[in-house]
Amino acid sequence: MEVEVRNLTKKYDNHLAVDDISFSIETGKIYGFLGPNGAGKSTTMNILAGCLAATNGQVLIHNHDIFEEQKEAKRHIGYLPELPPLYLDMTPKDFLVFVSEIRCVPKAQRLMDVSKIMNRTGISEVANRLIGQLSKGYRQRVGIAQALIGNPEVIILDEPTVGLDPAQIIEIRELIRQLGKDHTILLSSHILSEVSELCDEVMILSKGKLVARDTPEKLGEMQKLIDSISQQELKDRVQDLKSSLEQLEDNLDRNLELYKELVLQKEMFETSEKLKELSQKQIQVAEESEKIGTDPKNQIAKQADIRKEFEALQSTFDSLDRQNSELKRDSLSDSFRDNEQKTNNELKKAEENLAKGRNSRAKKNQNEAAEKMQSMSNELNSMLEEEEQESLEESIARLRLILQNVLESSFQQERLLGLTSHIDLNDPGYIQLGSEQRMLMAGLEVMHDSLKELSKRESSIPPFLFSLFRQIDETMQSLLHQFGDRKISAILIGQRSAMTDINNLALLLSEAMSNLQRQSNMNMMSSGSCKNAKPRKGNKGKPSLKSLRQAQEQLNQQLQKMNQLGKSNGNKGEQSQQSGEQFSRLAMEQAMIRRELESYMKSVQDESGLAGEELKKITKDMDKTENDLVYKKLSNFTLERQEKILTRLLESERAEQEREKEERRESKTGIIDQESNPFQKLRYNESKRKGDDVFLREKLKFNSFFHRKVILYEHNTVK
Incomplete structure (x- = not known):
């Protein structure tokens, strides 16, 4: 790649002149920037040439960063701004020799290079006249000539035909075509016909954004299609597209919320099942503790595993609360959190009592923990059912x-x-x-x-x-x-x-x-639920x-x-x-x-x-x-x-x-209504x-x- 631009942004106070544009330029093609005045073309050109700092982004010229390796990057660029930087009291020949010196062209070959460039750009016949006495067309040619000093691979031309008469425009366009055979050229213009005639690829800028990139032929076909559609029909199509996008956005929002609900329900169900399994596992370990010949170390290890599994579940409880909060639903109840704390304490006591050989006390702690875990599992299930029904x-x-x-x-x-x-x-x-x-x-x-x-x-x-x-x-x-x-x-x-x-x-x-x-x-x-005494x-x-x-x-x-x-x-x-x-x-x-x-x-x-x-x-x-x-x-x-x-x-x-x-909390006594004739x-x-x-x-x-x-x-x- 000759030039690569990544997320380029330029901001003046609150105005975005260039808004996060990215593109790349290959060798041996003529590229055109097309857009109305104020679209950001000149700003982009100035940044690419290293004449203006960017607010954000990166520009690589032959893999050299234009902001960090400016001297090396500029060796590969020739730049003609919208207003050529000419010294009006110098002749074209003297001016080009002066530019050669600035661009570090070896002294021995300066006159030879300047002569070739003047022949190439068609200014040899006015080489010894003052630039101030030249026509607009010749001045533009001198500007292009200075961009060719040092034989750069990339030539950047900002509005090269602006202000010229029709004959001069034709001459400059022909010159650009000839230059395109040996150089990669990037030019800007607000004239569609000019870009279509000269360029291999066109990039369209609007309000600082890169809105389209394609060949002139395809862009021309698109323009014909737009012209063939009436303004009302085009307005209707845009409105239909807008409605479709709004509908798609609504559907995405809806599906995202439904997905969050499903994830929460799935996690609550899985947590309930894990609590139930852990409760049964705790009961089994408690029964083994009473058996004669059971290895105490093995029992302590099993009890420690149960405690660790429960501690892992506690982070899941916090996750459930966060999800409930996001969905504006009730968090886990105080009774659930109370059982969580009690279960944690009972599991620790059971492990301590097993280590001290107090198996009967340990079994009591284990049974208490199992009961609390089963209660927590039941509460999660009830919460799922109640929330679904209430919803x-x-x-x-x-x-x-x-x-x-x-x-x-x-x-x-x-x-x-x-x-x-x-x-x-x-x-x-x-x-x-x-x-x-x-x-x-x-x-x-x-x-x-x-x-x-x-x-x-x-x-x-x-x-x-x-x-x-x-x-x-x-x-x-x-x-x-x-x-x-x-x-x-x-x-x-x-x-x-x-x-x-x-x-x-x-x-x-x-x-x-x-x-x-x-x-x-x-x-x-x-x-x-239909059998409940009180709905x-x-x-x-x-x-x-x-x-x-x-x-x-x-x-x-x-x-x-x-x-x-x-x-x-x-x-x-x-x-x-x-x-x-x-x-x-x-x-x-x-x-x-x-x-x-x-x-x-x-x-x-x-x-x-x-x-x-x-x-x-x-x-x-x-x-x-x-x-x-x-x-x-x-x-x-x-x-x-x-x-x-x-x-x-x-x-x-x-x-x-x-x-x-x-x-x-109230305890209700069943009331039996006596019917004189129930049938x-x-x-x-x-x-x-x-x-x-x-x-x-x-x-x-x-x-x-x-x-x-x-x-x-x-x-x-x-x-």
């Missing part, structure tokens, strides 16, 4: 809320369609319809984000739901443009299309939720305080970022339309969290007859935040209120956990179930309006 129930609750909001959006879109079809363009209410359409779009975006977060822990959420959401978003974006253009017919077509897609989305969400419910029921049946909280699919607190925490972070962005912009006018959409979106998100909290309060009230006063205060504060966001008010007072909401939610969550602990009640239940089956399973034919009503009724009432 399912929480997912069902969230999916139900998303479905309800989608159905409400469908009714809202239908209402807007009816109003739009009868409105006059001059009616002041027309502007209001456009605003409501924008609010509807913002609400659907919040639902889309909620479903994305849910899909990161539920693999059963089908990916094509997100494609449908994106399709709805594109339709809504188009609708807003049509509202601005006041094209009623196009608006009505778009609204009908959006309503159809939203209805399809509701049906698919309903099916996805049914699948989750079936999975939850199967899990409960297989684990025997765990969440079995009815109500939202948990933990999930609400996490959602509120994410919302608060978004508000903090938005507030910081507003301060950095300084001028409120800069926030404009995008900021308005963000306010609408965050208001919808806060409303969803509030409704979910109200649903939780209702379920708690149904179970205990009480709904905490603290939770009521939280919902009131959330309502105030919604109003602030609707009216685009984001003050320090609003942010302080949000922090108080989060603190209260955290306190309520802890209180709920304490109540659940107390309930698990009659059984017959009644059987007939009632038959009626439910008719309602739930009969496939009745409804139009789209009543079909949505039925879905909403099923999920709000029956479930």
Whole structure:
């Protein structure tokens, strides 16, 4: 390689003139840098020639670093900058002899080399005229001649034809072609035809980045293809590509989160099995300790091995806690950690007692350790089952809320369609319809984000739901443009299309939720949860305080970022339309969290007859935040209120956990209800179930309006 460039970067204050470019240049070719003014061509040329230091990266000329071995590297370079460094009061001959002296050409051959170079570059006839009296074309030839002094392998020409007339441009191009037969040439230009005509390979720079590299022929074919595509078609293709990349990124994020979940579950299961095996191994060693003729040293060695295996498992416990923290799940319980400490102590005591010949005491320690390890194994298994079931129930609750909001959006879109079809363009209410359409779009975006977060822990959420959401978003974006253009017919077509897609989305969400419910029921049946006297909280699919607190925490972070962005912009006018959409979106998100909290309060009230006063205060504060966001008010007072909401939610969550602990500690006596006629009640239940089956399973034919009503009724009432 003549030249090799690795991760070259040049930064002026906060401006990146050259942004991490890498390329190599082979011997015997003409290479061209193509790009608009300000693309970074001249900066790159100056760095390659050793005239400018780089911020980062490496440049090798004939394997010599241009920054560390500058003298040796420059022997192989001839450089013509955009403005040739000529002495106007010297003749070309004197100037070239002077350059030969600087480049350490032996004195005996200087005049001979200068004469050859002048003949080669076509300046012999003006060799004794002052450079200041020469034309622009001849000056450029003198500049190229000085780059050839010392016969360098690589010649760098920065904009060699700039400022020349057409005849001079043709002459200089022909000269460059001739030079390319004996030298490797790297030239820069902003003229496509020049680079295509002269170069064997072209590198395209844009905003300091190397965006393409290919032969002129292939780049020409690409240009023809671009020219053959209309601007609108090109815009559509770019948008399709952008959507595909966003979808790919979402899928990667989702698969990564699901993978983390699977890794954690696998590690918990394997750790549980190892604890179980270690417990059984400890029992076996304890029984051997009592046998007559057992070698004490062998028993001590076995006990030491068990202790070491358990110590190795302790690092796994820490790993499980770290993974739980990353996934925002509960860490290992205090009782588990307590058993861990006790097991460690018992194993050490057992080893000490065996060493002192106290076999009976050692056996007691061994049995205690085995019991604790078995208890830890059981707790890990229970934790796995409970977390899976709780996650399912929480997912069902969230999916139900998303479905309800989608159905409400469908009714809202239908209402807007009816109003739009009868409105006059001059009616002041027309502007209001456009605003409501924008609010509807913002609400659907919040639902889309909620479903994305849910899909990161539920693999059963089908990916094509997100494609449908994106399709709805594109339709809504188009609708807003049509509202601005006041094209009623196009608006009505778009609204009908959006309503159809939203209805399809509701049906698919309903099916996805049914699948989750079936999975939850199967899990409960297989684990025997249905036989428990008291079901765990969440079995009815109500939202948990933990999930609400996490959602509120994410919302608060978004508000903090938005507030910081507003301060950095300084001028409120800069926030404009995008900021308005963000306010609408965050208001919808806060409303969803509030409704979910109200649903939780209702379920708690149904179970205990009480709904905490603290939770009521939280919902009131959330309502105030919604109003602030609707009216685009984001003050320090609003942010302080949000922090108080989060603190209260955290306190309520802890209180709920304490109540659940107390309930698990309570010992309940079975209550036997005396029925005067139990068989009659059984017959009644059987007939009632038959009626439910008719309602739930009969496939009745409804139009789209009543079909949505039925879905909403099923999920709000029956479930």
